[in-house]
Amino acid sequence: MATIYEKKGRYDDLKLSSKVFFANKSAVAGLIIFAIYLGIGLTMQLAPGLLGVQDAGLAANPACILQSPTCAGLLPTAPSSAHLLGTAQVNGIGDVDLLDLMMKAIRVDLALSFFIVLSGAAIGTVLGVVSGYAGGLVDEAMMRVTDIFFTIPYLVLALAVGFILGRTLENMALSLVVVWWPLYARYARSLTLSTKEMTFIEAARASASGRAKILFRHITPNVLPPIFVQISLDVGTILGIFASLAFIGFLPSTANVPELGYIANQGLTWGLIGYWWTVVFPGIAITLFALAVNLMGDGFRDVIDPRRRS
Numbered sequence: 001m002a003t004i005y006e007k008k009g010r011y012d013d014l015k016l017s018s019k020v021f022f023a024n025k026s027a028v029a030g031l032i033i034f035a036i037y038l039g040i041g042l043t044m045q046l047a048p049g050l051l052g053v054q055d056a057g058l059a060a061n062p063a064c065i066l067q068s069p070t071c072a073g074l075l076p077t078a079p080s081s082a083h084l085l086g087t088a089q090v091n092g093i094g095d096v097d098l099l100d101l102m103m104k105a106i107r108v109d110l111a112l113s114f115f116i117v118l119s120g121a122a123i124g125t126v127l128g129v130v131s132g133y134a135g136g137l138v139d140e141a142m143m144r145v146t147d148i149f150f151t152i153p154y155l156v157l158a159l160a161v162g163f164i165l166g167r168t169l170e171n172m173a174l175s176l177v178v179v180w181w182p183l184y185a186r187y188a189r190s191l192t193l194s195t196k197e198m199t200f201i202e203a204a205r206a207s208a209s210g211r212a213k214i215l216f217r218h219i220t221p222n223v224l225p226p227i228f229v230q231i232s233l234d235v236g237t238i239l240g241i242f243a244s245l246a247f248i249g250f251l252p253s254t255a256n257v258p259e260l261g262y263i264a265n266q267g268l269t270w271g272l273i274g275y276w277w278t279v280v281f282p283g284i285a286i287t288l289f290a291l292a293v294n295l296m297g298d299g300f301r302d303v304i305d306p307r308r309r310s
Helices: 004-024 026-045 096-133 136-150 154-163 169-195 199-206 211-247 262-270 278-305
Strands: 089-092 094-097
Touching: 004 026, 004 278, 026 096, 026 278, 089 096, 089 262, 094 096, 096 136, 096 169, 096 211, 096 262, 096 278, 136 169, 154 169, 154 211, 169 211, 199 211, 211 262, 211 278, 262 278
Parallel strands: none
Antiparallel strands: 089 094
């Protein structure tokens, strides 16, 4: 059980961390934007029918086909008081309010981005810490496996895995997990190698602490803070990559899923100049989120920087 002094130390550490983070105004701005996105995602999760868009996909209208429009009112309409961001046409669906559709897409993109990054980080961190601490043949074998993944451009590998498994949102997420864990394995290994040479680890060995205790009580807690900062940065990166894959056609044109890249892809069918809002607004949503998490990441980096805490 933690003593009163340990509890006070943790409180003081949290207070100092908060002070350092909130001193960075751009990080605070990023946090506010991120909170808005997260609030939209949670709202859509708690009330999936709020926007009138089916949870499993979008309500199909077979009479509406982008390439040969046959139903009335199929053309997208410009932003107005009735539709703040205008309307979009998704293949096989017809007229959809773009703001409503983007809010639904934010929930999907956030959920899949966190799944990809957290899964990749968990796998890579465990392998990297074990590899760096064990050394020898274990380290050599694990690093050679990661090298195999690094020799192939991750977008190409993600596309290959996705096309083998099938062109769906779930398979696209799994393909990105496959290519993302080696990044964390390398990073966690480098952090472990530097941490295990520190004086307090030598002191732990001198006090006859076991290998498991050193690994889980001393090394891993010191490796995790930089990993968390990297996670905060990668969520925005992954969302951009995920949306890019959907935009360039990873998902079939008949997928009918609320996803920002897919929405922009469908909007591009109408031409960027005449119906610019169908592409520009989803693109702004992706860019703004990536910017927000990068600003937050800078703030978290300040928090773990000893020079900023002195």
